[in-house]
Amino acid sequence: MSAVTVPEGSEDRRLTAAPAAAGLRRRPGGPVPLWWRDASAVLAWLSVLFVVALWVAGGGLTAFGSLGEALINLGRLTGLVASVLLLLQVLLMARIPFVEQAWGQDELARVHRLVGFTSFNLMLAHIVLTVLGYSAGTDLGFVATFIDQVLHSPGMLLALAGTVALVLVVVTSVRKARARLRYESWHLLHLYAYLGAGLALPHQLWTGADFRSSVTATVFWWGLYAAALGSVIAFRVVLPLVRSLRHRLVVSEVVAESPTVTSIVMTGRRLDRLPARAGQFFQWRFLDGPGWSRAHPYSLSAAPDGRSLRITAEHVGDASARLAALRRGTKVLVEGPYGRLHAGVRTRDKQVLIAAGIGITPMRALLEELPAGPDATVVIYRVGSQADVVLAAELLDLARAKGARVVAVVGHRQRDRASWLPAEASRLGDGEALTRIVPDIADRDVYICGNPAWMDTVIAAAKEVGVPSTSIHHERFSY
Structure with a gap:
């Protein structure tokens, strides 16, 4: 029998139990290899170091004869590193399965931001250093030299347009600006990063001596551009379409868990071949009318059983509120699965699942997949009031069955x-x-899901009591 307790000194409020649910057929995968993360990080660093090596091979350490020459030379270096970081940034968010499973969307988003801002700052340094270098020893001045370069250097107008596109992406990625934008608007603006990367290519081809300095350099840059473009097309367009067409998901049941929480059950074809694990999330598009093109992330609230998928969402916006009005038979497009909030990242034999509010949904699914054992799993469920409890009966039934x-x-x-x-x-x-x-x-192992600020306090508390970072697993649904 599962124990349901509350902090000492507060009123005892027990969750209500219900009859145990029938067991489901599941196909959980194995553990995620730890070396995947190290391998992807090494490849990224080697790419940056290789670009620096190309700069050195092209005379980068000797071209400091005059102030102007030195500035242009440093501008070359910052431009090269900015370019490789921009392409790595695209690869980071291309949803490459190997990379995504190694890092998880949460950590990838953090690294993506760091790499993005670094690339942007280096790009600005490239522009400033290069223009200063060309203006040194002339009477044109910085502004006139900049205008002259834009108007007369091959590819510079396109490069300027690409820079403007990247400025738009960076400005809307600042936290205060992001907070004022709807996710759909921010996501649409963020696609301009692809435009910025593409518009920079002609500038590198026509005026970038380092791009064409040797066969090795040309193969490297063309290969990196091809890898970035191919990954985006393959993993963000083709793979989701193939999976959607193969599995043909449709809404089979809409369940009102409470006045503000809805569960959607979807069925389809050959779902046992969908590589989804309990605790992961998908990007969902419900083809129910206007707004269908906007994808929204929802975690699985039940372990995949080969026959159906289920999500449970709180009505916190227009998109989630629409779920309650979905009709049976509505077709569904899906991207995923994504995230590392699953049993394959475990480093220990026992675990604690800590959730707040609707964050309990992936934990309920994860509990279903985790192995049973006396006190092997402890679920800590943080809610503001008893009315906020979601999936209580299912949670307790699973706890009984698992000895949790x-x-x-x-x-x-x-x-x-x-x-x-x-x-x-x-x-x-x-x-x-x-x-x-x-x-x-x-x-x-400690798994955490809830609103980002609350999760930060749990992560800090877990580290305070000695839980190593490698044993703390979390997923933030923020942008």
Whole structure:
């Protein structure tokens, strides 16, 4: 029997149990090889170092005879590194299965931002250093030299247009700007990064001596551009279309879990061949009318059984609210599966699943796939009130079947400090509360899902009590 407890000193509120669900046929995959991440990182660094080596081979260390020559030479280097980082940035978000499984969308998005801003800053440095170099020793000045280069150097007008496109992407990627944009608008603007990368190519072909300095350099740059373009087409366009056509998903059931939460069950063909794992998410498009082209990420709320897929979403916007109005038979396009919130990333024999609000849905699916064992899994479910509990009966049924323990942490959030705990438990430290619930948490894998700010407090608390970073797994649905 699963134990359902709350922090000491708060009112005892128990989740209601229901009859146990029938077992489902599942095909969980094996563990994700740890070397995948290291291999992808090494390939990225080798690409950057190779570009620097090409610059050195092209006389980069000797072209410092005058101020102008030195500035132009440094401009060459910053331009080359900016270009390779821009292409690596495209590859990072091309949804390449090997890379995505190694890093997960959460970590990839963080690295993508870091690489993107670095590439943009180096591109600006390339422009400034090159123009200063050409203007040195002349009477034209910086602005006049810049205009002259744009108007008369081959490919420069296209490169300027590409730079403007990248500026638009960078400006809308700043946190304050992103917060003011709808996801759909931000995503559409973000596609201009592909335009920026493409418009830079003629400039490199026509005026970039480093691009054509040797057969090795030409093969490298053409190969990297081809890899970026091919990966985007293959994994962001072709693979989703192939999977959608092969599996022909349709809505088979719409279930109102509560007035603000809806579950959608989808069936299709040969779903046992879909490489999805409990805890992962897909990008979904429901062909129900206007707005169908906008994809939205929802995690599986039940482990894939080869016959159906299920998602459960809270009505927090127009897209999620539309789910309640879906009709049976509605066709579904799907991209994925994505994410590392699954059993294949485990490093320990035991685990803790920590979720807040609707973040319990991938944890419920993950609990279904995890191996059974006495106290092998502890589920910590953080909700503001009993009314916010989702899939309670299913969660407890699974806990009984798996020998797991469910702990409900109920209460409104603290306002005097950032904490994953409710106000009723304010006397406890965040790490102390975790060790009270799970004394051996430092020896377990910790899976976390909830709103990003809350997750940050849980991650900090887990590290505080000795959980290594490699054993902390999380997924942020933010952009």
